[in-house]
Amino acid sequence: PALVKDGSLRTLSTSARRSTVMQAWVIDKYGNNSVLRYTKNASFPIIHYPNEVIVKVNAAGLNPLDINMRGGYGAATLAMKRDPLSINKAGSEFPLILGRDVSGVIMECGLDVSYFKPGDEVSHKPKSLSHVDAASLPYVAATAWSALVNTGGLNKDNSAKKRVLILGGSGGVGTFAIQMLKSWGAHVTVTCSQNAEHLVRGLGADDVVDYTAGPVERKLHTLEKFDVILDNIGGETEHWALSLLKPWCGAKYVTLVTPFLRNTDQLGLADGMMQTAVTVATKALKHITKGVHYRWGFFAPSGPALDDVSEMVDAGKIRAVVEEQFSFAQVPKAFEKVEKGHARGKIVVTVT
Ligand code: NDP
DSSP, X not given: OOEEETOSSEEEOSSOTTOSEEEEEEESSOOSGGGEEEEEEEEOOOOOSTTEEEEEEEEEEEOHHHHHHHTTTTHHHHHHHHOTTOOSOTTTTOSBOOOOEEEEEEEEEOTTOOSOOTTXXXXXXXXXXXXXXXXXXXXXXXXXXXXXXXXXXXXXXXXXXXXXXXXXXXXXXXXXXXXXXXXXXXXXXXXXXXXGHHHXXXXXXXXXXXXXSSOHHHHHHTSOOBSEEEESSOTTHHHHGGGGBXXXXXXXXXESOOSHHHHHHHHOHHHHHHHHHHHHHHHHHHHHTTTOEEEEOOOOOOHHHHHHHHHHHHTTSOOOOEEEEEEGGGHHHHHHHHHHOOOSSEEEEEOO
């Protein structure tokens, strides 16, 4: 599929598409929420490559990564990717528009784009969802899919009766992953705060363990062992989670919390990737001797995966879990809310 250019918290000015400016929230430097600045004069995007499209954004979902990137996370790595020969001056990315999850309408297509046409609701939006609900899905769906299917080895045909543990089930990735796994017939255990139990059970979770009521690993150890663990929390969890897997039968622990971008930001692309490879190989080796697999999971854009997700949504197997909507004027409030870190599903900004 074509790349969705402009996947961000931005909208067109009210005039037609030939306008050269649009309204947007931008940052001029990295920092805390005070760096967010509203402007009516952001440059209107142009198509640079024949596989790009321009999307008029109706609603945008927020993710923890957007908060991290506001603070500069990934900046050095992205600068190296954008400008490998360091031709541009430092800071040439500003004013920068943040954001990655959108639902909207295709305005313009590059010459090689055949899968989309102007007027399409992207990407391709589930027909049964509003733009607000649709904007809450792509990033978490593509992440859960990549982690559980590509890395964890699960799919619709082999998940029945598999025991899956999701550490951190109440946020964006967790609420999506529970529903995807349940629709494939897996048995799903979730850790979350006590006040999220009702939400995750409503999405289909079979067993729920409250991590705020004493050592969570002790309670998890009383349960039957797992085939796959999806870790949305990281840190401390790595010390005990792998012992919850069934040994010597291909069971996998997949964590989404990795030092990959931090390494490449600090050490440069080559050394950072080398450091990353050494870290992950060391950990994987340590655990393989105990008969379980240690893996890192990442967001991976995939049109076919999103099309499958759209079908599951339109078939009523997955629903959007939107905790709160904010208007375009309230973007800083939306960032604040995500930054607090107690998500119950997703936060979405309405743009039009
Ligand atoms: P959210 O902020 O939406 O959700 C995090 C959830 O975890 C909240 O509901 C929070 O609620 C809960 N939580 C916090 N601490 C614990 C704990 N110890 N045990 C159980 N639950 C806990 O995050 P996302 O779901 O969007 O993302 C999850 C993680 O994955 C983030 O760290 C994110 O950066 C990372 N990620 C990595 C990607 C990659 O490519 N590697 C891609 C996408 C996400 P409460 O505090 O109230 O319990």
